[in-house]
Amino acid sequence: MEKVFYITTPIYYVNAEPHLGHAYTTVVADFLARWHRLDGYQTFFLTGTDEHGETVFRAAERAGEDPKAFVDRVSERFRRAWELLGIAYDDFIRTTEERHKKVVQYVLQKVYEAGDIYYGEYEGLYCVSCERFYTEKELVEGLCPIHGRPVERRKEGNYFFRMEKYREWLLGYLEDHPDLIRPEGYRNEVLAMLAEPIGDLSISRPKARVPWGIPLPWDEDHVTYVWFDALLNYVSALGYPEGERFKTFWPHAWHLIGKDILKPHAVFWPTMLKAAGIPMYRHLNVGGFLLGPDGRKMSKTLGNVVDPFSLAERYGRDAVRYYLLREIPYGQDTPVSEAALRTRYQADLADDLGNLVQRTRAMLFRFAEGRIPKPVAGEELAQGTELAGRLRGLVRELKFHLALEEVMAYVKALNRYINEKRPWELYKEDKEAAQAVLYRVVEGLRIASILLTPAMPEKMAELRRALGLKEAARLEEAETWGLAEPLPLPEEAPVLFPKEAKASKESEEKMEQIGIEDFAKVELRVAEVVAAEKHPNADKLLVLRLSLGKEERTVVSGIAQWYRPEELVGKKVVLVANLKPAKLRGIESQGMILAAQEGEALALVTVEGEVPPGAVVK
Numbered sequence: 001m002e003k004v005f006y007i008t009t010p011i012y013y014v015n016a017e018p019h020l021g022h023a024y025t026t027v028v029a030d031f032l033a034r035w036h037r038l039d040g041y042q043t044f045f046l047t048g049t050d051e052h053g054e055t056v057f058r059a060a061e062r063a064g065e066d067p068k069a070f071v072d073r074v075s076e077r078f079r080r081a082w083e084l085l086g087i088a089y090d091d092f093i094r095t096t097e098e099r100h101k102k103v104v105q106y107v108l109q110k111v112y113e114a115g116d117i118y119y120g121e122y123e124g125l126y127c128v129s130c131e132r133f134y135t136e137k138e139l140v141e142g143l144c145p146i147h148g149r150p151v152e153r154r155k156e157g158n159y160f161f162r163m164e165k166y167r168e169w170l171l172g173y174l175e176d177h178p179d180l181i182r183p184e185g186y187r188n189e190v191l192a193m194l195a196e197p198i199g200d201l202s203i204s205r206p207k208a209r210v211p212w213g214i215p216l217p218w219d220e221d222h223v224t225y226v227w228f229d230a231l232l233n234y235v236s237a238l239g240y241p242e243g244e245r246f247k248t249f250w251p252h253a254w255h256l257i258g259k260d261i262l263k264p265h266a267v268f269w270p271t272m273l274k275a276a277g278i279p280m281y282r283h284l285n286v287g288g289f290l291l292g293p294d295g296r297k298m299s300k301t302l303g304n305v306v307d308p309f310s311l312a313e314r315y316g317r318d319a320v321r322y323y324l325l326r327e328i329p330y331g332q333d334t335p336v337s338e339a340a341l342r343t344r345y346q347a348d349l350a351d352d353l354g355n356l357v358q359r360t361r362a363m364l365f366r367f368a369e370g371r372i373p374k375p376v377a378g379e380e381l382a383q384g385t386e387l388a389g390r391l392r393g394l395v396r397e398l399k400f401h402l403a404l405e406e407v408m409a410y411v412k413a414l415n416r417y418i419n420e421k422r423p424w425e426l427y428k429e430d431k432e433a434a435q436a437v438l439y440r441v442v443e444g445l446r447i448a449s450i451l452l453t454p455a456m457p458e459k460m461a462e463l464r465r466a467l468g469l470k471e472a473a474r475l476e477e478a479e480t481w482g483l484a485e486p487l488p489l490p491e492e493a494p495v496l497f498p499k500e501a502k503a504s505k506e507s508e509e510k511m512e513q514i515g516i517e518d519f520a521k522v523e524l525r526v527a528e529v530v531a532a533e534k535h536p537n538a539d540k541l542l543v544l545r546l547s548l549g550k551e552e553r554t555v556v557s558g559i560a561q562w563y564r565p566e567e568l569v570g571k572k573v574v575l576v577a578n579l580k581p582a583k584l585r586g587i588e589s590q591g592m593i594l595a596a597q598e599g600e601a602l603a604l605v606t607v608e609g610e611v612p613p614g615a616v617v618k
């Protein structure tokens with residue numbers, strides 16, 4: 001198989017600031033590009049901006065700006081946005097560029113000469129925001145189905161592309177290529193569209209009404225309809241018709257779009273390609289909508305957008321990328337919110353992954369002289385080397401959320417492995433055995449960090465530096481056990497996913513001296529553990545039932561790494577009894593029990609002797 005990969009995003013309209021919806025599609029594209037590069041594919045990743053058409057023209061008017069100055073400015077916002085999210089595109093195309101205009105006019109002329117374009121009169125219902133006419137049937141309660149705005153009845157002289165002529169051909173092509181449009185639900189939608197006549201496509205606008213566009217080569221009084229112009233970006237950027245890039249990459253094209261622009265990509269574009277004698281793209285991948293807090297499609301018009309940059313600023317760009325890829329099953333509509341991002345950040349990134357790196361580093365300094373211990377033969381941990389193969393399959397099927405879930409499950413398994421092996425105890429009897437445990441954990445982290453690099457390129461590079469590992473160069477390195485070299489770790493390494501700044505401020509305040517009256521505010525009581533079990537939603541937590549004599553309490557405690565539930569029953573512990581209750585992963589904790597901790601070691605504070613449960617500790 002030829003290892004070549006071409007990935008595109010929609011080119012975004014420059015009438016609105018980039019929001020999390022645009023960011024999502026672009027992050028998916030960047031993930032796929034990085035994944036394929038890492039897997040040895042010759043890769044080309046294209047994004048850009050769609051700068052012609054009526055909507056953009058009107059937006060410039062509203063802003064009181066010359067259209068060119070306006071599109072220059074907003075297009076730059078998109079570039080800047082992608083920079084902030086770590087998007088490594090190979091090319092950024094703008095439809096106002098000469099290289100693009102040239103190709104649009106070339107294709108128009110070609111199709112015109114072939115007899116597939118004719119002049120006629122169009123009358124229909126038009127949504128200015130969508131830049132398109134709708135049929136009566138497509139409207140929702142008489143309004144535009146995307147924007148919920150009234151449509152206008154319009155009549156004008158247009159040039160038409162003979163799209164209907166290619167309908168049967170397209171149906172046949174879809175039948176022969178069942179994986180052309182994915183996920184399958186969207187393929188079925190397109191088949192349904194093609195079951196009835198699709199009509200011809202109006203591909204021009206009178207210049208008198210819309211002066212902002214590419215003039216038709218044979219009639220200067222008309223400009224090209226924005227979709228006929230925009231879709232061609234996918235080939236103009238490759239230097240169609242003669243460019244080397246076009247020859248290399250076009251046969252391997254994957255388009256990524258949102259479901260709002262399914263028809264232009266699944267009906268207009270293939271018939272345009274056919275008429276122009278250009279081979280078909282390889283895949284059309286259709287994403288669902290990100291929904292705002294109101295449950296509706298996130299869009300500027302609806303005013304429910306989440307700003308990706310403020311999220312990136314506060315949580316880091318890689319956390320935003322991870323959240324989008326991990327949370328959203330590709331193709332499905334999914335609600336997104338900062339609260340959900342925060343939960344993922346804390347549970348997956350800070351508690352599982354970040355904490356694993358930190359404790360591994362701490363133990364390497366304590367038990368292995370601050371370097372990766374010598375490789376131990378065989379004994380690979382939990383089949384880490386099989387992950388890459390499984391992930392390849394999941395990525396090919398667009399199941400990014402499951403791919404990341406697999407790696408994160410592996411990270412959890414590494415944490416559990418440490419808890420079970422207890423290197424801090426092992427070290428006392430058998431130094432080499434403790435170091436072998438640590439070596440396996442480092443190897444596991446090396447593998448996980450390669451697989452997570454396309455999602456979190458910056459953080460994974462940081463993770464590898466923190467452990468003295470070289471940069472991730474090839475996906476195959478995740479398929480071989482034992483590649484970590486015995487190198488020293490850097491003395492200092494930043495915390496990978498810091499808890500929010502607020503938490504660290506609180507711990508600083510703890511160092512202040514307090515008066516006896518402050519201490520008296522804390523009500524400490526002896527409590528007997530009457531029952532204990534694992535928390536259903538968190539590996540690190542136990543749920544304890546405590547007796548205070550006259551009453552019982554439920555307390556959630558982060559001691560699962562150190563205590564098995566059954567060994568706790570009957571112990572008398574010390575409870576902070578007047579602590580405000582707090583929900584921990586869905587279970588309310590009515591107080592907190594005391595424990596002593598230093599690094600990896602932890603012991604509960606217990607009470608000896610004959611004091612009854614409920615007794616005050618002071």
Ligand code: ME8
Pocket residue numbers: 009010011012013014020021022024025050230231232233256257258259260261287288289290291297298299
């Ligand atoms: O349609 N959820 O540009 P556009 C998910 N210029 N994805 C979303 C989204 C949301 N709430 N909002 C936007 C255009 N998107 C044309 C494209 S291509 C030749 C021309 C993403 O600025 C999604 O990918 O309206 C959608 O298809 C795209 O932004 C639309 O961007």
